[in-house]
Amino acid sequence: MITSSNPGKLHIAGLLRPYWKLVLCGILLGLVGGASVAGLLAVVNKGLYAGSGDVGSLIASFAGLCVLIVIGSVGSDISANAVGQKIVASLRKSLAAKILMAPIDQLESYRAHRLIPVLTKDVDAISDFAFFFPAFLVSGVVVAGCLVYLALLSWPLFLVTAALIALGSFAHFRARQRGMSGFNLARQYEDDLQKHYRTIAEGAKELRLHRPRRHHVHVDLIQRTVDRISDVQIGAINLLVTARALGTVMLFMVIGTALVLRPLLWPDSPPSVSSGFVLVLLFMRGPIDQLIGMLPSLGRAQVAMRRIADLSERFATAEQDLLEDPADAMTDRIESIELRGVSYSFQAAANETPFVLGPVDLRIRRGEIVFIVGDNGSGKTTLIKLLLGLYVPDQGQLLRDGVPVIGATRDDYRQLFTTVFADYYLFDTLLRHDDQAPEGAQRYLDRLELAHKVSVENGMFSTTDLSTGQRKRLALINAWIEGRPVLVFDEWAADQDPAFRQVFYTELLADLKRLGKTIIVISHDDRYFHCADRLVRLRNGQLQEDRPTQQRRHARPRRSPASRLQDEGASQEPSRA
Numbered sequence: 324m325i326t327s328s329n330p331g332k333l334h335i336a337g338l339l340r341p342y343w344k345l346v347l348c349g350i351l352l353g354l355v356g357g358a359s360v361a362g363l364l365a366v367v368n369k370g371l372y373a374g375s376g377d378v379g380s381l382i383a384s385f386a387g388l389c390v391l392i393v394i395g396s397v398g399s400d401i402s403a404n405a406v407g408q409k410i411v412a413s414l415r416k417s418l419a420a421k422i423l424m425a426p427i428d429q430l431e432s433y434r435a436h437r438l439i440p441v442l443t444k445d446v447d448a449i450s451d452f453a454f455f456f457p458a459f460l461v462s463g464v465v466v467a468g469c470l471v472y473l474a475l476l477s478w479p480l481f482l483v484t485a486a487l488i489a490l491g492s493f494a495h496f497r498a499r500q501r502g503m504s505g506f507n508l509a510r511q512y513e514d515d516l517q518k519h520y521r522t523i524a525e526g527a528k529e530l531r532l533h534r535p536r537r538h539h540v541h542v543d544l545i546q547r548t549v550d551r552i553s554d555v556q557i558g559a560i561n562l563l564v565t566a567r568a569l570g571t572v573m574l575f576m577v578i579g580t581a582l583v584l585r586p587l588l589w590p591d592s593p594p595s596v597s598s599g600f601v602l603v604l605l606f607m608r609g610p611i612d613q614l615i616g617m618l619p620s621l622g623r624a625q626v627a628m629r630r631i632a633d634l635s636e637r638f639a640t641a642e643q644d645l646l647e648d649p650a651d652a653m654t655d656r657i658e659s660i661e662l663r664g665v666s667y668s669f670q671a672a673a674n675e676t677p678f679v680l681g682p683v684d685l686r687i688r689r690g691e692i693v694f695i696v697g698d699n700g701s702g703k704t705t706l707i708k709l710l711l712g713l714y715v716p717d718q719g720q721l722l723r724d725g726v727p728v729i730g731a732t733r734d735d736y737r738q739l740f741t742t743v744f745a746d747y748y749l750f751d752t753l754l755r756h757d758d759q760a761p762e763g764a765q766r767y768l769d770r771l772e773l774a775h776k777v778s779v780e781n782g783m784f785s786t787t788d789l790s791t792g793q794r795k796r797l798a799l800i801n802a803w804i805e806g807r808p809v810l811v812f813d814e815w816a817a818d819q820d821p822a823f824r825q826v827f828y829t830e831l832l833a834d835l836k837r838l839g840k841t842i843i844v845i846s847h848d849d850r851y852f853h854c855a856d857r858l859v860r861l862r863n864g865q866l867q868e869d870r871p872t873q874q875r876r877h878a879r880p881r882r883s884p885a886s887r888l889q890d891e892g893a894s895q896e897p898s899r900a
């Protein structure tokens with residue numbers, strides 16, 4: 324389990340620790356299985372030289388050891404598999420939790436094309452290893468059991484054998500190190516590939532219309548990256564496979580050495596020592612092969628663990644209580660929200676000047692309609708994110724009703740807002756605690772002329788397959804129904820037709836204000852700036868103006884569904900969750 328207290332220290336032992344009882348049980352049962360195999364080999368070796376009087380006891384030992392082998396290997400397989408699956412489940416849960424709790428600016432800078440492979444590929448790599456883990460464990464124990472038996476047969480021969488095995492293992496270790504760096508590199512290329520996949524999925528229309536770019540993406544980006552991954556993986560796996568073949572040859576060399584050395588160096592030792600060594604070493608080939616065969620999977624799992632640990636470290640946050648029971652969330656009314664002496668800067672890319680917002684002083688009172696205006700890149704969205712408590716200011720304070728918002732209260736504070744960002748995400752469910760939501764939703768669907776397209780069934784919108792403008796209207800409905808005291812619209816009207824743009828500025832905002840809402844709107848529609856109570860202008864990260872607008876006009880040039888509904892009773896404020 325990754326915790327914020329041990330970021331960057333994700334390793335196999337750390338993953339196993341929470342399940343130590345199961346692990347211990349698996350190891351003990353594996354030991355029973357391994358020792359029984361070694362015992363069985365000893366019985367077979369003894370049987371080769373036994374007289375007829377020993378048959379009964381040999382059969383009994385044989386049968387008993389077979390039963391123990393079954394119990395040991397099945398038991399260790401079951402417990403180790405359970406551990407593996409629990410580790411993967413725990414990783415998945417804790418990664419999802421990390422992302423839900425991650426500081427927004429970290430999440431934004433990490434980028435989706437890097438995030439998704441960690442959640443899928445890296446967790447899968449660990450999952451693959453977890454799948455092989457039982458066999459890995461049992462093979463390890465069987466090899467250990469066999470070595471013990473060899474030591475019991477003949478110490479000197481065992482030492483020679485152990486020395487040769489150690490030599491082979493060292494060669495493996497070096498080959499594995501080089502293989503690991505290959506897996507690492509391949510994993511970095513996979514992030515690039517993910518980015519290119521997103522390009523062809525999200526830029527499909529543009530690529531269809533632009534042959535040179537399509538060719539560039541296909542050949543220079545995708546094919547080249549795919550080939551690189553394949554070359555690096557082939558190189559890394561070739562190395563490991565060669566090391567494995569050499570390891571097998573080395574095992575036969577060990578057998579040969581045992582056969583040659585025994586009569587030469589220890590002529591008095593019984594022939595059962597030689598046959599025991601041959602039997603055991605031949606048998607050990609299987610588990611050793613299995614151990615070595617799993618090294619690529621172990622290598623990938625280690626690379627994956629490093630990536631997951633890196634993500635975990637980046638996403639460490641002071642707000643540890645974000646996943647607590649939602650019933651605790653406060654959605655009270657507010658009197659004011661305020662930025663006092665707030666400044667914020669993004670991390671600058673190399674050789675670039677970072678964008679700095681502020682210092683900004685801004686106080687928004689309950690029931691105000693505030694427009695935030697300014698050129699592209701002047702910092703409007705950044706200002707909003709600071710006001711929403713999504714970014715933590717580098718300097719200055721965020722205040723609610725004059726009281727500073729601190730780490731412990733920031734999430735409660737954020738529950739005051741409903742937002743429709745320029746890059747909003749449209750949820751298809753209405754998450755409310757009362758039964759009235761679907762009715763309310765229907766009312767607003769009518770009002771925004773979506774009723775013929777979308778309905779609400781079982782607390783869900785029937786479809787979100789709508790035009791860009793319609794989807795944004797649906798997002799507005801969602802925002803409205805949530806019934807929170809402050810609504811924030813980031814260029815909501817940008818992709819609405821002129822009629823709905825007018826409805827939004829001249830009617831919906833007024834209706835919301837009448838319902839007691841505080842409304843913050845980022846807008847480039849200077850035609851409608853008069854609809855704001857106050858205009859806040861940003862220029863290059865600095866607040867340039869904060870002035871009341873002229874008297875708001877209430878003329879309604881067109882009888883829209885909104886006004887019809889208003890007539891029906893806009894006073895029916897959707898109840899708060």
Ligand SMILES: Nc1ncnc2c1ncn2[C@@H]1O[C@H](COP(=O)(O)OP(=O)(O)OP(=O)(O)O)[C@@H](O)[C@H]1O
Pocket residue numbers: 431432669670678697698699700701702703704705706
């Ligand atoms: N995640 C980020 N990392 C680094 N710089 C960023 C990031 N997000 C925004 N910026 C920079 O901060 C500046 C302000 O961006 P912001 O999105 O607040 O502007 P804006 O006024 O909302 O622009 P627009 O009208 O185009 O939406 C820009 O120069 C932008 O490059």
